[in-house]
Amino acid sequence: MSDLPQLAKSLSIAFDSKDYKTCEKLLSPIKIELIKANLLIPDSNRLANETYLNDLEITKKSWKLVPISSIFNMKFDVFQNYFAQLRSFYFNSNSILSRSSNKSKLVSLYLLILLSKGDVTKFHSELEYLDHQIINLQDDELLSLPIRVDKFLMEGSYQKAWNLLQSGLNEVPEFKVFTVTLMNTIRDEISNNIELSYNDLPLSNIKALLFFNNEKETESFALQRDWSIKNSIVTFDQENILEDNVESNGNETENNLIEKILGYAIDLETIV
Numbered sequence: 001m002s003d004l005p006q007l008a009k010s011l012s013i014a015f016d017s018k019d020y021k022t023c024e025k026l027l028s029p030i031k032i033e034l035i036k037a038n039l040l041i042p043d044s045n046r047l048a049n050e051t052y053l054n055d056l057e058i059t060k061k062s063w064k065l066v067p068i069s070s071i072f073n074m075k076f077d078v079f080q081n082y083f084a085q086l087r088s089f090y091f092n093s094n095s096i097l098s099r100s101s102n103k104s105k106l107v108s109l110y111l112l113i114l115l116s117k118g119d120v121t122k123f124h125s126e127l128e129y130l131d132h133q134i135i136n137l138q139d140d141e142l143l144s145l146p147i148r149v150d151k152f153l154m155e156g157s158y159q160k161a162w163n164l165l166q167s168g169l170n171e172v173p174e175f176k177v178f179t180v181t182l183m184n185t186i187r188d189e190i191s192n193n194i195e196l197s198y199n200d201l202p203l204s205n206i207k208a209l210l211f212f213n214n215e216k217e218t219e220s221f222a223l224q225r226d227w228s229i230k231n232s233i234v235t236f237d238q239e240n241i242l243e244d245n246v247e248s249n250g251n252e253t254e255n256n257l258i259e260k261i262l263g264y265a266i267d268l269e270t271i272v
Contacts, residue, residue, distance in 0.1 A: 004033040008062040015065045023069035041088045060089045064102045071174045076113045083110050104142040111146035116185045200235040
């Protein structure tokens with residue numbers, strides 16, 4: 001296995017030391033060695049070879065640190081790339097290779113990343129695939145998290161989604177890091193709905209709707225979205241917002257768009 005054992009050891013030491021930048025630097029040389037040893041993707045024709053299977057087990061245990069490191073480095077595209085390579089282990093027909101104590105955590109993080117990017121189609125496609133691969137998918141504490149978040153977002157129950165992310169699984173460091181990103185996604189979604197439903201709102205109401213701790217944070221966010229603020233009233237450029245929404249929802253009829261706007265207004269009115 002050439003230099004792979006030493007590289008794997010260095011990766012493990014860096015990870016345990018929370019030196020995630022060093023972990024990132026080790027990715028390329030480790031990947032090259034894995035390719036040389038034919039270990040990057042399991043060869044189904046060699047799985048009966050005990051030595052080869054043991055080498056694959058070592059590879060899997062080391063390789064799991066790669067996507068986790070990318071979460072701490074806030075590089076979610078890197079996570080997706082390396083998680084894609086772990087799939088050939090986690091969903092392998094060989095029971096030894098597919099077994100992992102980290103599978104649920106990594107799969108859950110992957111699904112949450114899809115949600116944070118707004119890639120709902122991919123999310124549901126993956127969920128359908130996973131439902132055939134993992135028994136009692138929704139009974140798993142980690143795997144049920146993205147499923148529940150998606151359900152709340154689909155319902156427009158942003159408060160429930162927010163509370164779930166704030167209260168759930170904070171003891172898992174990777175989730176604690178990532179939920180900040182997903183919470184920002186929820187804020188953006190709520191903001192889109194507010195823009196469609198109102199011409200203006202008091203800054204204090206915006207603060208409550210977007211779960212900010214103070215009005216200074218709210219003002220900063222409002223300016224990033226090009227909202228106007230005067231005398232603590234936030235005004236939205238309704239004409240441009242509607243045009244942008246129509247362009248981004250080209251398949252929707254005008255009536256459907258109006259119904260959506262009215263629905264958002266009713267939901268938000270109960271909060272305000």
